[in-house]
Amino acid sequence: xxxxxxxxxxxxxxxxxxxxxxxxxxxxxDLSFGKAHVFYPEVETNQCTACLxxxxxxxxxxRGKNRNQNFLLGHYVNDRPYVASxxxxxxxxxxxxxxxxxxxxxxPELVTQQIPLEARIDVLPIRDGKQFFHKVFEPLGxxxxxxxxxxxxxxxxxxxxxxxxxxxxxxxxxSELLTHLYVLIPVFDNNKHYFVGxxxxxxxxxxxEGWLASHPEKEQITRRYLKHRYSLFRQALARLVEExxxxxxxxxxxxxxxxxxxxxxxxxxxxxxxxxLAALRGSGARKVxxxxxxxxxxxxxxxxxxxxxxxxxxxxxxxxxEHAHKRLKLDRMPDRQAERLNLIHGSLxxxxxxxxxxxxxxxxxxxxxxxxxxxxxxxxVVFEFARPKTVVLTTPNQEYNVLWDTLPAGQFRxxxxxxxxxxxxxxxxxxxxxxxxxxxxxxxxxxxxxxNVGSPTQMAVFEVKQ
Numbered sequence: 001x002x003x004x005x006x007x008x009x010x011x012x013x014x015x016x017x018x019x020x021x022x023x024x025x026x027x028x029x030d031l032s033f034g035k036a037h038v039f040y041p042e043v044e045t046n047q048c049t050a051c052l053x054x055x056x057x058x059x060x061x062x063r064g065k066n067r068n069q070n071f072l073l074g075h076y077v078n079d080r081p082y083v084a085s086x087x088x089x090x091x092x093x094x095x096x097x098x099x100x101x102x103x104x105x106x107x108p109e110l111v112t113q114q115i116p117l118e119a120r121i122d123v124l125p126i127r128d129g130k131q132f133f134h135k136v137f138e139p140l141g142x143x144x145x146x147x148x149x150x151x152x153x154x155x156x157x158x159x160x161x162x163x164x165x166x167x168x169x170x171x172x173x174x175s176e177l178l179t180h181l182y183v184l185i186p187v188f189d190n191n192k193h194y195f196v197g198x199x200x201x202x203x204x205x206x207x208x209e210g211w212l213a214s215h216p217e218k219e220q221i222t223r224r225y226l227k228h229r230y231s232l233f234r235q236a237l238a239r240l241v242e243e244x245x246x247x248x249x250x251x252x253x254x255x256x257x258x259x260x261x262x263x264x265x266x267x268x269x270x271x272x273x274x275x276x277l278a279a280l281r282g283s284g285a286r287k288v289x290x291x292x293x294x295x296x297x298x299x300x301x302x303x304x305x306x307x308x309x310x311x312x313x314x315x316x317x318x319x320x321x322e323h324a325h326k327r328l329k330l331d332r333m334p335d336r337q338a339e340r341l342n343l344i345h346g347s348l349x350x351x352x353x354x355x356x357x358x359x360x361x362x363x364x365x366x367x368x369x370x371x372x373x374x375x376x377x378x379x380x381v382v383f384e385f386a387r388p389k390t391v392v393l394t395t396p397n398q399e400y401n402v403l404w405d406t407l408p409a410g411q412f413r414x415x416x417x418x419x420x421x422x423x424x425x426x427x428x429x430x431x432x433x434x435x436x437x438x439x440x441x442x443x444x445x446x447x448x449x450x451x452n453v454g455s456p457t458q459m460a461v462f463e464v465k466q
Contacts, residue, residue: 002122003052003088004041005177009115012048016040017107018174019050019099029095033057036091054091083163084121086186092178100182102175114171119181123149123163126188133166135217136184142168183207187224196227201236213240238316238347268447272457273298275446276362276392279461281307283390285360289314291348291382292366296324303328303341314346314355321345349377355386363393365457368417375429383437383462391439391462393430394446396420399453423454430460438465 007015016023023040034057042049092100102111126133130146137144145167151158170177183204204212204225212218218240226232276298280288286309290298293313302311315321321343325331330338346352348366355361361382370378382391398420401407412420421429427443434441439462445455 002054002120003084003092003181004049004120005052005174006047006049006118006120007115008047011045013043013045014107014110014115015048015050015174016043017104018110019096020104021050021096023048023050031091031094033087033090036095038095052088052091052095054087056087083189084124084185085189085191088121089182089185092182096178099174100178102173111175112173114173116169116171117174117177118167118169119177120165120167121185122165124166124185124188125162126164126166127162127190128188129162130164132217132220133164133188136187136221137168137180139216140170140180140211141172142170144168179207180211183212183225184221187221190224191227196229196232198232200226201232204236205239208240234350234352235345237350238345239318241316241347241349268456269297272364272394272446273301275444275459276364276394277301277305279392279444279459280360280362280390281305283360283392283461283463285358285390286310287358288312288360288362289355289358289388290362290364291355292316292363292369293324293343294320296327296343298362298364299324299341300328303337309340310358311341312354312358313341313343314348315343316345316347318345348381349374351381351385355381358386358388360390360392361386361388363391365394365396367393368395368412368414368420371418379433379437383433383439387437387464389464392459393462394457394459395426397426397454397456397458398422400450400456402453403450403456421458423458426458426460430462434462439463440465 005015005019009015013023019038021027021038021040023043026037026039029036029038031054035055037053037055038050039053040048040050098104104111124133126146130148133146134144146164147166149161149163149165150156151161204222208221212221215221219237222236222240223233226236280302286307288302288308288310289312290302291314293299293315294317296313299311299313302308313321313324315324324343328341330341330343333341344354346354348363349370363382367375367378382388396413396417399422401411401413401420402409407413430441430443433439441460441462444459444461446457446459447455449455
């Protein structure tokens with residue numbers, strides 16, 4: 001299979017510096033699955049083209065460790081030597097890794113310069129058709145072309161094949177182009193020739209930094225890149241959600257401090273936790289999960305109460321979980337206590353089997369951080385799939401904000417809040433969710449109530465109908 005990269009940047013011969021491959025040389029490299037060749041068919045002032053040609057050894061493939069074939073003769077009858085696949089990604093990484101990493105010793109100013117680039121692949125297997133190719137590359141700012149090949153030109157009645165000659169064009173740094181190709185080529189093929197484990201998840205997140213979290217097809221890309229391994233897919237999606245919606249830990253700490261400073265005169269944080277604890281105790285729960293546990297303030301109270309035999313704290317932010325680990329002093333906690341507590345990384349908008357089989361779930365000051373369109377996913381994850389017997393949920397009362405002189409009119413208590421509900425809005429939402437998922441719900445105030453605007457925090461306790 002053949003990958004060509006062309007630029008019309010002036011001087012176009014700068015491509016040789018960026019690729020770290022001299023235009024005057026034909027270079028060959030031994031790889032574990034065959035040979036790779038790098039050469040330049042044209043080097044002009046106004047246009048330069050570099051080629052990466054792979055010569056995959058089919059006999060070596062059979063002798064290798066990969067045994068993931070769909071039928072008995074799959075080791076011998078397959079398209080691996082003839083199409084761009086994970087073999088091409090490995091070749092890009094091994095032969096053009098310095099360029100992909102954005103390093104150029106001789107001309108360092110070039111690596112950050114966006115230049116007109118065109119990449120052509122002959123041929124690429126696109127298992128889901130041409131439209132998927134457009135959906136993947138166009139959001140990244142590329143113009144795309146894809147020409148489909150027939151199964152056999154002599155027998156047109158056999159129909160079209162899943163094989164395309166494709167071209168993408170854009171003004172990018174070479175590092176960006178190579179990174180996109182490295183990640184996405186195996187996504188179209190929907191297969192990999194090697195084992196996919198935790199290290200592959202880290203590669204995806206590293207190479208996808210800055211673009212994958214906001215990509216409209218991120219779920220398809222992630223699932224296929226990780227070879228449909230559900231546990232890795234779930235972890236990756238949770239971390240991508242954190243990247244897309246999160247803020248730097250320093251900024252988050254400042255925001256939290258501002259909200260705490262606002263509520264501190266009322267001791268609202270303590271009152272909130274004590275009210276939630278009372279509801280959890282009253283439910284008779286033995287196994288409790290804190291969904292959105294943050295830095296572990298509620299977990300610290302739960303672990304003190306022997307009623308709770310199993311306690312899990314979940315958060316989308318790894319940094320918050322690290323802070324919780326330190327706050328709770330898990331390393332120094334007595335073994336008997338430590339066995340009761342577990343911290344897990346996850347997201348409230350993706351179904352997760354680890355959320356199942358709990359007597360009660362606490363969701364304290366969390367939902368207001370979700371974008372409203374994601375609430376439907378949250379509802380299904382908690383009330384349909386996890387379905388704890390009791391759900392204790394708190395959120396700010398927007399009406400109470402007028403009583404804080406230091407909070408400008410119309411501003412939320414926390415810069416990361418996506419919304420804050422009035423009492424009626426909260427009750428309308430909670431009643432609908434309860435009715436839809438066969439729960440009963442009751443409402444309790446948290447903090448001192450004002451005659452006109454109610455309490456600063458509002459709480460709903462959902463209980464499964466018997």
